[in-house]
Amino acid sequence: MHGQDVVLDGVSMRFGDFTAVQPTDLTINAGEFFSILGPSGCGKTTILRMISGFLDPTAGDVRIGGKSMAGIRPNARPTALIFQNLALFPLMSVWENVAFGLEARGVPKKVRRERAEELLAMVALTGQGEKKPTELSGGQRQRVAIARALAVEPAVLLLDEPLSALDLKLRQHMRSELKDLQRKTGVTFIYITHDQGEALTMSDRVAVMNRGVVEQVATSDEIYNLPATPFVASFVGEQNVFRGRLSGVDGEVARVDTPQGEMLARLRGKAGVGDEVMIFVRPERMGLGTAGAGTEPRNRLRATIERRDLEGPFVNLHCRAGDAPVTVHLPNSGDAASSLASGETDLGFRPTDAIVMPVGELARE
Ligand SMILES: Nc1ncnc2c1ncn2[C@@H]1O[C@H](COP(=O)(O)OP(=O)(O)O)[C@@H](O)[C@H]1O
Numbered sequence: 001m002h003g004q005d006v007v008l009d010g011v012s013m014r015f016g017d018f019t020a021v022q023p024t025d026l027t028i029n030a031g032e033f034f035s036i037l038g039p040s041g042c043g044k045t046t047i048l049r050m051i052s053g054f055l056d057p058t059a060g061d062v063r064i065g066g067k068s069m070a071g072i073r074p075n076a077r078p079t080a081l082i083f084q085n086l087a088l089f090p091l092m093s094v095w096e097n098v099a100f101g102l103e104a105r106g107v108p109k110k111v112r113r114e115r116a117e118e119l120l121a122m123v124a125l126t127g128q129g130e131k132k133p134t135e136l137s138g139g140q141r142q143r144v145a146i147a148r149a150l151a152v153e154p155a156v157l158l159l160d161e162p163l164s165a166l167d168l169k170l171r172q173h174m175r176s177e178l179k180d181l182q183r184k185t186g187v188t189f190i191y192i193t194h195d196q197g198e199a200l201t202m203s204d205r206v207a208v209m210n211r212g213v214v215e216q217v218a219t220s221d222e223i224y225n226l227p228a229t230p231f232v233a234s235f236v237g238e239q240n241v242f243r244g245r246l247s248g249v250d251g252e253v254a255r256v257d258t259p260q261g262e263m264l265a266r267l268r269g270k271a272g273v274g275d276e277v278m279i280f281v282r283p284e285r286m287g288l289g290t291a292g293a294g295t296e297p298r299n300r301l302r303a304t305i306e307r308r309d310l311e312g313p314f315v316n317l318h319c320r321a322g323d324a325p326v327t328v329h330l331p332n333s334g335d336a337a338s339s340l341a342s343g344e345t346d347l348g349f350r351p352t353d354a355i356v357m358p359v360g361e362l363a364r365e
């Protein structure tokens, strides 16, 4: 098996006068584990259906392996699709389920059987071929569905929230299995999810979508550490948000007047002096004001601790600074600072750990 690249060239989708996917350019590389991450209803499944051929784009072109897919039926495309609610055939054995697509292609039974066993081995189900799907666990059935999809040797595997019906523990286990399988096969995986943990842990690159628009395409590290828009910043992980007005720019460093005081941060996106902006700082990048004093510039603010939650390795302080709620995740060092439970405190963070962007839409909680 080998992967092919997938290119969306100005692809959009309208249903009546509602635009589910705005014109989108996207290149997914051959052999890449690529995720599309976004809240329910943002257009993820619609993109997948246009790639698989179940939906014709309103405009633009889908190319797979350099070839336009216009007018090519789903079963003639080098893609296979796996849904959330996978449907195995209950009366067929596991191996017959896996080999189902091969029978339609006229592959003789003996070869089908051998091929099914190879695929079952690949998804760690050796020896389970004679069972019925109902005799397997949820995670095992999911792996049968993956083996079935891989049986027809697709160059591109499209996975639409395939883990969302599984329980948490199994979901986490399946993450590493899927990642391994992708590496072993070299097939291009396009993985759709609203679960940021899944997207960040498995993917070579992630596209974050909001309301039919791809807002950022980047590696997991970059999505988390250097979000491109307020939506991406607030959808992925936790954030503290301060609002203010840009009062100066010096290269990459922006100065912002906020109700909590003046703050320095990295400028991301286009903002000019006088513009209203948002500052984003992750809870784990904030500390008590006394930490790191004198070594580098730090932003400081005065806050009142309202609640302390012990979360094992972390202590979460829920504070208020003026009208802004502020959460601080401190490593649980066992010392007096991390056992601080109430009262007034100074909080601090490095300008390089904070990002300034023009005011924009935030993800809903
Ligand atoms: N066939 C359709 N007709 C009308 N609206 C649709 C159709 N399919 C999807 N939509 C709408 O398009 C938007 C995006 O849907 P979808 O791609 O399924 O989102 P996601 O997979 O991100 O949850 C939603 O508002 C949905 O209601």
Ligand SMILES: [Mg+2]
Pocket: 044, 045, 046, 160
């Ligand atoms: Mg969907």
